Amino acid sequence: MRDPSPWTLDTIPDQSGRLAVVTGANSGIGFITARELARRGAHVVLACRDPERGRAAVTRLRSEVPAARLELRRVDLSSLASIREFAARWDHDRLDLLVNNAGIAMVPFARTRDGFESQFGVNHLGTFALTGLLLPALLAAPDPRVVTVSSEGQRFARFDLGNLNAERSYRTAFAYVQSKRANLYFAVELQRRADAAGVRLGSMAVAPGLTRTNVLTGGANGSRGALYAKAVDLLVRAAFRPAPEGAKTSLYAATVPDLPGGSFVVPDGPFQLRGEPVLRPRDRALHDLHTPARLWRLSEQLTGVTYALPASPPPAAAPDDAAGRTPCRPS
16 A cells, blocks of 8 residues: 655654654664654653663764754663563653664574573563553553564564474574564554553554664674674675665654554565555454464463553444354454
């Protein structure tokens, strides 16, 4: 579904009065997302794992946007204790926008501090826990929005609920695209649950396309050696887009007025690898009612985080119920 007119970073409307959190805002897509929100007047909290790199990002951002309203706060999505501490220290009266941007990609096998396979633990469980713990602040805002960064690679995931945590085997690429499918499932299930509870909340997912960031070379990938780093650097420079292009889908999902909840924003080019932001309503993952609900319940069990959504009244019984047949309803 293509918009009638081109959308660019200059199209972003005024963001004055909005309070936003951007995870992984110290570099790449996260930095551009924070910068453009701040440039349009939003108060932006840069949620970063490494305080030193976070401070460098704030300095750079202030040089590019002198009037920016910024905060730096530490959160490590590989640690549930760090996520709980971040949420417990939230001292604003609300949160208008949460951009779940931070993640890792294609890393060697490792476990998080809580024992989760690292890509599943950081990309999905960390995002799930942080959003749930910040939900009261989001629901205190007049028009809250959550944007979760998935990937074009999620289309290739063979989602295995029995091997999300590398219970049986670990393949780097498989674990990555599976974690990114989990991001998409999370975004659409959050919207379904908000709708069922009758609360005003927009949950969007995005795929940035091929983008030049340090996600393939930083963090755990930094131990792979100089040859790996050089090969990846050459690949990224040759085939990937600059970070401002990759940030467009996140900024579109974060700022376009009246964007339908549950939207999936992707680049409009071949294989969603490059192009301008458009909505992709036909992705099969968006219409799966059962897998996202099962993933949600598993995520609650693993993280210990439950969502403070008001209980919704049960739907009225259909006539067939009296005959002992159960109507099919979303989980």
